[in-house]
Amino acid sequence: MVQYAYSGKSMDKIYDHRKIERNIYKIWEKNGYFISRINRKKKPFSIILPPPNANAPLHFGHAMYVVEDILIRFHRMKGDPTLWLPGADHAGFETQFVFEKKLEKEGKSRFDFDRGTLYKMILNYVLENKKGMQNQLRRLGFSLDWSRNKFTLDEDIVKIVHKTFKKMYDDGLIYRGERLVNYCTHCGTSFSDLEINHKEQKDPLYFIKYGPLTLATVRPETKFGDTAIAVNPKDKRYKAFIGKEIEFETLLGRKKMKVIADETIDPDFGTGVAKVTPAHDMKDFDMGKRHNLEIVKVIDLEGRLTDVAGPYKGMRIKDARKKVVEDMEKKGLLEKVDNDYVHTIEACYKCGTTIEPMLLPQWFVKMEPLAKPAIEAIEKKKIKFYPKRHEKNILWFLKNIKDWNISRQIVWGIRIPAWFCLGCHPERSEGSRDSSAAPQNDKNRKWIITEGEKPDKCLECGSKEIRQDEDTFDTWFSSSQWPFATLRVSPYKGDYEYFYPTTVMETGYDILKWWVARMVMVGLYITSKIPFENVILHGLVNDPLGKKMSKSRGNIVDPLELVDQYGADAVRFALIFGTALGNDQSLSYPKLQAARNFTNKLWNMARFINMKRETLNSKFEIRNNLAMKQLNNLAKNENDRKMIIKTEKLIEGVTKALENYNFNYAAETLYDFSWHEFADKYIEDVKNRIDENSYLILNTLYLILLKLLYPMMPFVTEEIYQRLNPPAGGGESIMIQNWPLSD
RNA sequence: GGAUCCGUAGCUCAGCUGGUUAGAGCGUUGCAUUGACAUUGCAGAGGUCAGUGGUUCGAGUCCACUCGGAUCCACCA
Numbered sequence: 001m002v003q004y005a006y007s008g009k010s011m012d013k014i015y016d017h018r019k020i021e022r023n024i025y026k027i028w029e030k031n032g033y034f035i036s037r038i039n040r041k042k043k044p045f046s047i048i049l050p051p052p053n054a055n056a057p058l059h060f061g062h063a064m065y066v067v068e069d070i071l072i073r074f075h076r077m078k079g080d081p082t083l084w085l086p087g088a089d090h091a092g093f094e095t096q097f098v099f100e101k102k103l104e105k106e107g108k109s110r111f112d113f114d115r116g117t118l119y120k121m122i123l124n125y126v127l128e129n130k131k132g133m134q135n136q137l138r139r140l141g142f143s144l145d146w147s148r149n150k151f152t153l154d155e156d157i158v159k160i161v162h163k164t165f166k167k168m169y170d171d172g173l174i175y176r177g178e179r180l181v182n183y184c185t186h187c188g189t190s191f192s193d194l195e196i197n198h199k200e201q202k203d204p205l206y207f208i209k210y211g212p213l214t215l216a217t218v219r220p221e222t223k224f225g226d227t228a229i230a231v232n233p234k235d236k237r238y239k240a241f242i243g244k245e246i247e248f249e250t251l252l253g254r255k256k257m258k259v260i261a262d263e264t265i266d267p268d269f270g271t272g273v274a275k276v277t278p279a280h281d282m283k284d285f286d287m288g289k290r291h292n293l294e295i296v297k298v299i300d301l302e303g304r305l306t307d308v309a310g311p312y313k314g315m316r317i318k319d320a321r322k323k324v325v326e327d328m329e330k331k332g333l334l335e336k337v338d339n340d341y342v343h344t345i346e347a348c349y350k351c352g353t354t355i356e357p358m359l360l361p362q363w364f365v366k367m368e369p370l371a372k373p374a375i376e377a378i379e380k381k382k383i384k385f386y387p388k389r390h391e392k393n394i395l396w397f398l399k400n401i402k403d404w405n406i407s408r409q410i411v412w413g414i415r416i417p418a419w420f421c422l423g424c425h426p427e428r429s430e431g432s433r434d435s436s437a438a439p440q441n442d443k444n445r446k447w448i449i450t451e452g453e454k455p456d457k458c459l460e461c462g463s464k465e466i467r468q469d470e471d472t473f474d475t476w477f478s479s480s481q482w483p484f485a486t487l488r489v490s491p492y493k494g495d496y497e498y499f500y501p502t503t504v505m506e507t508g509y510d511i512l513k514w515w516v517a518r519m520v521m522v523g524l525y526i527t528s529k530i531p532f533e534n535v536i537l538h539g540l541v542n543d544p545l546g547k548k549m550s551k552s553r554g555n556i557v558d559p560l561e562l563v564d565q566y567g568a569d570a571v572r573f574a575l576i577f578g579t580a581l582g583n584d585q586s587l588s589y590p591k592l593q594a595a596r597n598f599t600n601k602l603w604n605m606a607r608f609i610n611m612k613r614e615t616l617n618s619k620f621e622i623r624n625n626l627a628m629k630q631l632n633n634l635a636k637n638e639n640d641r642k643m644i645i646k647t648e649k650l651i652e653g654v655t656k657a658l659e660n661y662n663f664n665y666a667a668e669t670l671y672d673f674s675w676h677e678f679a680d681k682y683i684e685d686v687k688n689r690i691d692e693n694s695y696l697i698l699n700t701l702y703l704i705l706l707k708l709l710y711p712m713m714p715f716v717t718e719e720i721y722q723r724l725n726p727p728a729g730g731g732e733s734i735m736i737q738n739w740p741l742s743d
Numbered sequence: 744g745g746a747u748c749c750g751u752a753g754c755u756c757a758g759c760u761g762g763u764u765a766g767a768g769c770g771u772u773g774c775a776u777u778g779a780c781a782u783u784g785c786a787g788a789g790g791u792c793a794g795u796g797g798u799u800c801g802a803g804u805c806c807a808c809u810c811g812g813a814u815c816c817a818c819c820a
Binding site (some may be wrong): 010012014015056105127198205215216217230264266268269273274275276277281284344389390392393396397513544546577578579580582583584585586588590591593594595597598599601604606607608609610611612657660662664668671672673679680683684687714 | 744745746747748749755756757758759767768769770778779782783784785794809813814815816817818819820
């Protein structure tokens, strides 16, 4: 048993967390208190920590993990076999983005390195960050089971991800889609629909003559990819043109094009005529499918115009647009320009570049078959949501689910275990990352999907010239498997069988769709069980002015700064005090101060009790776990009796609150009771009439109070507990005491 | 256009399934203090719970609408 260094010494007038917190955490860890143990006679309580991104230090929002620590510490005291499994996420695209920014500052770019080198550089960077992050989690006092720590790129996790992909492929859930994907020409990768932002923007709307017709567009530079002209079938103005081919003058000479009728065309927009560019517009792509139109690519992966643009080839989108407009004006093809046109465009959520819909072969997951069981599980309340309102949100998402593009054109991540044979289909590509070499069309490829290992030879032609797909998985693809993956590869036997499904998944509501929904779907698919029973969604922590914290705004607050200043207990308490679960909050310095003052108040209450023991020279052996009834029998004074009853009620209230995830209620009740009931009234009363008997009651009730507060403020309660609960010099930790009972 | 959340004391927010004089933190006013704690104590001021209408014996709490603020989703070339 490791001893508590400060126990037994005299108590300072003011509680100083700096002298205490680090040491206590070390002792807890050394004593192995965080390590989970299976007890098949009891029902477990388990939480998998949402693995923070290992590409940057934790920000203040991560401190909300305190909600999980409270639950874990609460259940551990209640005697439930408890597991809190930590981990870190490689955060594929996010990390590569951060790393490339770093390279940029050094005057380099990802193209200066080959795939292997770049990967290793990022890996080193991430592993370094991961250490710092784990230290931060410790400083916040989180009682994580570090012996089960996992990383999304651990070999055994990667193996599971590969297996999942293979199984999905074998089950027909994976398809190679040559479809329009959201592509950022700056970041050089595609995104899922969730990863793009919509933003309002003012752009000129050009009215262009197409022979007898005039149509409006904001993207004249894509006109080289037009393969039809569309009108609404009900539009009387253009009825005569439908189905006919018209001929007209363009920048590249005379052209013929068919006029088609499509319901999706709004007669009230512009002239009621639209150009159809299937290769570069989602709606046009669908229209093209309906009408069997040719697909002509105008823009390449770097955002430059292709061969079809003739003299405009190689120009960037912006420049090309300018030049095209100029030339059309000269040629008299431009009728007019509406400069006040406001519309919404899609932008890369990371760099803000306008997203180009690009026709790219990518791996997609068919989501409907996966969503169905998830919807059922939620509707049948097998998975419950706190606050409840999020249930609606996730159901809406699941019922309107779209197929998931899981290919990312980055090196940092889990490479997709898909292989193709060069013997059957020779390709020019030599596997470099630049876009000119990237396959624009691989329709005829025969793919071999494995669980990660390279196939010996092609099954068709026997060639050994086999190459792996360059792409990596969307990070969320691996994250979606996190609950069962971590438990299945646990170094402790039986973890998966015992702890899965986990009891609680606690995370920010902002990743409900990205992560929670996908965990439910993939979890159900692979394990046939829900991954967790309860979903708790906390709100966001904004800056003191209520603005979202972000790197670009520069208003990120390092949690450790505040831990240094106010103490981990105060930071933890401030986060749950005065904000209902699930609501956003703004970082509040007055609240942090109030919470710190509260730790000091607790400390001084203890100091008083300690002093009284000395003056009384009490021979009482403090009986720590005295039942309330026994205590009541000892009570001779009316006020003592009343206090015992009040404490019983407090135990009931706090226990119920924690069981119902009413953290703020628990915190507020304890704050109010400790300060304004216990200190202001009870201690003041007992002060003048204290004897050995009432002293025993005072001390015992106070220890109960400490235990109730402990899940929220583990450090100060542990330190005080050591001092008030003999044998002095280091008794048992408060951490392994039983949760107080009200009878 | 669809959906969600919020609008309670000067500020930041609690108020669990509707039930006695609506709470906290910070701020504010007055007083106290070498005796656990000034990171303190006592006392006080401050709210037509956004507005209107409804359900109910009774609504900050439920319903409808209006106004104001925020977020998410989906979109017109």
